[in-house]
Amino acid sequence: MSAVIYPTTNLTATEQLNFDRGEGVYVYDKNGKQYLEGMAGLWCTGLGYGNQELIDTISAQLSKLSFAHNFGGKTHQPVIDLADKLAGMVPVENAKVFFGHSGSDANDSHIKMLRYYFNAIGKPEKRKIITRERAYHGVTVAAGSLTSLPANLAHFDAPLEALGILRTDAPHFYRGVQGDECAAEYGTRLANNLEELILREGPDTIAAFIAEPITGASGVIVPPPGYYEKIQAVLNKYDILFWADEVITGFGRTGNLFGCDTMNIQNPAMMTFAKQLSSAYIPIGASVIRGDMYEPMVEASNEVGIFGHGFTYSGHPVGCAAALKTLEIYERDGLYDNARDVGEYLQLKMSMLARFDQVGEVRGEGLLGAIELVEDRASRAPATDLAKRVTKACQDNGLIVRNVAGNAIAVCPPLIITNEQVDELVDKLTMSLEQCL
Numbered sequence: 267m268s269a270v271i272y273p274t275t276n277l278t279a280t281e282q283l284n285f286d287r288g289e290g291v292y293v294y295d296k297n298g299k300q301y302l303e304g305m306a307g308l309w310c311t312g313l314g315y316g317n318q319e320l321i322d323t324i325s326a327q328l329s330k331l332s333f334a335h336n337f338g339g340k341t342h343q344p345v346i347d348l349a350d351k352l353a354g355m356v357p358v359e360n361a362k363v364f365f366g367h368s369g370s371d372a373n374d375s376h377i378k379m380l381r382y383y384f385n386a387i388g389k390p391e392k393r394k395i396i397t398r399e400r401a402y403h404g405v406t407v408a409a410g411s412l413t414s415l416p417a418n419l420a421h422f423d424a425p426l427e428a429l430g431i432l433r434t435d436a437p438h439f440y441r442g443v444q445g446d447e448c449a450a451e452y453g454t455r456l457a458n459n460l461e462e463l464i465l466r467e468g469p470d471t472i473a474a475f476i477a478e479p480i481t482g483a484s485g486v487i488v489p490p491p492g493y494y495e496k497i498q499a500v501l502n503k504y505d506i507l508f509w510a511d512e513v514i515t516g517f518g519r520t521g522n523l524f525g526c527d528t529m530n531i532q533n534p535a536m537m538t539f540a541k542q543l544s545s546a547y548i549p550i551g552a553s554v555i556r557g558d559m560y561e562p563m564v565e566a567s568n569e570v571g572i573f574g575h576g577f578t579y580s581g582h583p584v585g586c587a588a589a590l591k592t593l594e595i596y597e598r599d600g601l602y603d604n605a606r607d608v609g610e611y612l613q614l615k616m617s618m619l620a621r622f623d624q625v626g627e628v629r630g631e632g633l634l635g636a637i638e639l640v641e642d643r644a645s646r647a648p649a650t651d652l653a654k655r656v657t658k659a660c661q662d663n664g665l666i667v668r669n670v671a672g673n674a675i676a677v678c679p680p681l682i683i684t685n686e687q688v689d690e691l692v693d694k695l696t697m698s699l700e701q702c703l
């Protein structure tokens with residue numbers, strides 16, 4: 267074994283797959299075996315691998331200005347252009363953008379900006395944050411506390427008590443339905459539960475509600491229609507900000523520019539981005555806030571002297587150049603449309619897997635999907651071992667998918683994928699499933 271401490275891995279596991287190179291939607295291991303990258307790496311390589319135009323842009327930026335920081339009034343063109351570009355794209359009024367390097371630190375920055383903002387407007391007691399069961403928002407000490415997956419909390423003494431994290435229901439109708447209630451009644455019940463939580467804790471103590479419009483790591487949970495409308499009505503009633511974590515769902519992934527569009531989420535106060543922002547060629551993350559949150563922060567910073575938050579690599583010029591070029595290519599090459607059209611095809615093909623008694627639910631939007639495996643349709647008992655075996659069989663058959671939430675298998679291919687490659691993806695998944703039954 268090497269000296270690497272492997273992230274999000276059973277540390278007794280041996281090294282299983284050693285990647286060597288990538289091209290388009292395919293990656294190759296050290297033995298030259300080809301795999302269709304059905305997970306876009308970790309939900310991130312929107313443009314796939316080896317995009318020469320992007321590589322040239324990154325290389326040119328490295329040659330021109332490999333580093334410049336943004337502290338104390340220093341700046342450079344790529345960071346200005348990227349912030350303006352993002353501000354013009356997001357459904358956030360008068361958006362302002364803070365840059366970091368990952369989804370986790372972007373969420374941490376949001377927590378700090380929330381505090382800064384509420385302190386600035388004289389409401390320091392408004393600081394608790396509502397997250398949901400099964401949420402994934404990262405793994406830093408703060409963002410990791412917003413995450414609800416047991417393995418990300420156990421042994422880490424998480425969540426950090428001082429953060430005041432509250433948890434409400436995950437909107438998974440298939441698992442959460444009670445009796446014969448319909449999806450609309452289920453959504454209403456969850457909104458009522460949220461309201462009860464808010465009243466129990468005191469609305470004046472709660473700053474924000476964070477949600478992945480469609481979840482990723484917890485198994486691609488697509489909330490039932492009307493869910494967000496009901497949730498947002500409750501939040502608006504108690505003056506609680508909506509915070510959309512679009513680290514996976516941003517930039518076309520769900521068939522629209524943002525997951526907020528797909529799920530009819532209105533007027534988010536904050537949005538988090540990373541992953542597809544640069545197609546993962548260079549790490550970069552972004553925390554977007556509404557202009558009316560930013561303005562009081564300006565005055566508060568003047569009192570202290572500075573807004574005392576920033577990373578060495580905030581607005582790294584190479585990351586910003588990579589993100590600008592990535593967004594340009596997504597738009598120019600019609601990749602948002604591709605994600606919608608090919609995404610529809612992927613969903614249609616995936617839905618055919620429901621013919622297997624062990625496929626309890628097929629779900630997804632755009633180029634994001636999952637199947638949930640069960641012992642049999644009637645019992646809905648989670649078939650975790652089967653999900654592991656199918657994932658491994660896919661790998662043997664030259665397809666990378668991801669086993670998430672125990673008994674689900676996620677797919678999230680690069681946005682450049684074609685219908686023919688979707689055929690290959692679903693055919694290999696189907697074949698692997700059949701081999702394991």
Ligand code: PMP
Nearest residue numbers: 368369370402403404478482513
């Ligand atoms: N938020 C969401 C919704 C994510 O899916 C992830 C990563 N999977 C993160 C935050 C954390 O991002 P990172 O791994 O870049 O820190």
